[in-house]
Amino acid sequence: MKVYEKAPAKINLLLDVLRKRDDGYHEVEMIMTMVDLADRLEMTELPRDTIIISSQAGYIPLDEKNLAFQAARLIKDQYDVRTGVYIHLDKRIPVAAGLAGGSSDAAATLRGLNRLWKLNIPMEELQALGAELGSDVPFCVSGGTALATGRGEKLQPIGAPPQCWVILAKPPIHVSTQEIYGKLNVREIERHPSVPRMLQAIEDQQFGEMCQAMGNVLEDVTVRVHPEVRQIKECMMRLGADGVLMSGSGPTVFGLVSKEAKVPRIYNGLRGFCKDVYAVRMLT
The missing domain is CATH 3.30.230.10 (Ribosomal Protein S5; domain 2)
Structure with missing residues (x-):
């Protein structure tokens, strides 16, 4: 069987x-x-x-x-x-x-x-x-x-987020979750993202507000060790992604895109930075 x-x-x-x-x-x-x-x-x-x-x-x-x-x-x-x-x-x-x-x-x-x-x-x-x-x-x-x-x-x-395209880009480096958490000093976190704001954005199906509410306190730690992450993030924003964030402890950066017409441009632009680029949908 x-x-x-x-x-x-x-x-x-x-x-x-x-x-x-x-x-x-x-x-x-x-x-x-x-x-x-x-x-x-x-x-x-x-x-x-x-x-x-x-x-x-x-x-x-x-x-x-x-x-x-x-x-x-x-x-x-x-x-x-x-x-x-x-x-x-x-x-x-x-x-x-x-x-x-x-x-x-x-x-x-x-x-x-x-x-x-x-x-x-x-x-x-x-x-x-x-x-x-x-x-x-x-x-x-x-x-x-x-x-x-x-x-x-x-x-x-919780309910599914507003449906959108997700562009994923991973630079050719490996990141240890244990190492990133080990370098994190919680007292030095300048800004904590708002969980209530994100939950409300998802409940209201407000795509723009969801993009504004995104945040990852590990991002600054990973960027200090691997500046390539910031370069990919800046590239993705420049190419027109609506919301951009590093996932987990990195190094993958994802961009949320509401309009399908934008996807090829962002995808092709990122291929110059890294080999591992994917254009996928959220699983709602």
């Missing part, structure tokens, strides 16, 4: 950090949604008790360092599954990009194995399992659009 799962990328319309927690994590407020750039996973049951992962991408680990592998092992251990699984991962989301590609793969693995092995695990339980793998995994399990608090694992689903 085989099952197939799609693992979409996420973007942060808003990312705020409130304080450093005693457990070493940061207390955050994030508004996240998903876009139509996705990895695809094919899962096949194996009679022997093993986990095998393959991929066409030569740059990702295929062992226990892979979050999909970790997700499969976690669900096997938790529910005492004695059969194995072969997972083929068709990788489309760039790695270490601030788009939660690895987290979405882990979430898709949890959903897929829940179906493959007929475990009937409720969504809330799958999300709790996901939290053991990473802060973005619970959101990726359910998808949609949500306000995330705590370290990112506490989720409040």
Whole structure:
């Protein structure tokens, strides 16, 4: 038996950090949604008790360092599954990009194995399992659009943002989330984005107001280490994107565009800066 799962990328319309927690994590407020750039996973049951992962991408680990592998092992251990699984991962989301590609793969693995092995695990339980793998995994399990608090694992689903085009551009660098959070001094944050303002803009389906409400307090930290991020952001604004922001800890920058006619110009203009450029829609 085989099952197939799609693992979409996420973007942060808003990312705020409130304080450093005693457990070493940061207390955050994030508004996240998903876009139509996705990895695809094919899962096949194996009679022997093993986990095998393959991929066409030569740059990702295929062992226990892979979050999909970790997700499969976690669900096997938790529910005492004695059969194995072969997972083929068709990788489309760039790695270490601030788009939660690895987290979405882990979430898709949890959903897929829940179906493959007929475990009937409720969504809330799958999300709790996901939290053991990473802060973005619970959101990726359910998808949609949500306000995330705590370290990112506490989720409040909200309505979909106004539909628009999303241009994604990732410079040829890798960013460590751990490094960026390590360099963040919460007391030095000059301006915190407003969660109520963003929630109201989404509820009212006000695209312009949503673009104005976007903010990411990690952006200044990443830009200090990787100035290419600022160059891409400035280029995207110059080319006419309506709202521009870095996603997660970066380095991917996304631009929201309401008019389809603008998309080719922005897309082609960014191709001069970096190879990884995508024009996609929000998954509403």
